[in-house]
């Protein structure tokens with residue numbers, strides 16, 4: 484398997500250097516950009532498997548970069564934020580980031596999250612095309628070979644989290660899960676986020692999945708409890 488390529492967009496060289504060093508040690512290929520405009524150009528030009536994205540950057544901030552990457556690509560994006568403010572985290576997720584890490588972060592945590600977020604591409608290579616990995620839920624198809632969801636045969640442009648959330652709920656159709664439970668099971672590790680992370684991801688998923696996201700037919704809300712998948716008639 485080819486080394487996975489991680490693009491690090493971070494203007495603080497000591498942080499960039501230590502992240503680069505540790506990812507290289509884990510077998511990743513690393514590329515670095517030290518300002519926003521350069522980072523965006525590389526993100527769209529070098530076909531990375533994952534982007535680590537600082538927020539406060541010269542020439543263009545991380546949120547703007549995130550938004551621009553998402554217009555063209557579904558590459559997993561982890562936002563590195565120096566601020567504790569939750570508004571930053573939620574904004575990053577709204578703009579299509581898959582994950583965020585608050586600085587200062589532990590390197591083990593960072594590497595664990597890089598691996599978890601990159602799993603989508605790794606999975607499809609490991610599994611191969613096994614028809615048992617393609618499951619139909621009415622007109623929604625969950626394809627674990629390609630880590631892809633399709634609606635009426637048309638692929639949905641989902642991020643890793645959106646895909647995993649849909650897969651989790653669809654495989655347990657009709658069963659209601661609380662935000663806390665979803666955070667634990669779908670995000671899959673000790674997550675510092677708050678439960679609004681789940682709401683934001685559900686909203687983004689609905690925008691891509693539903694005919695009318697204000698009147699959802701697939702991902703339904705059980706008021707005061709949580710969310711569940713419903714197979715339309």
Ligand code: CA
Pocket residue numbers: 493494495537538539540
């Ligand atoms: Ca910075």
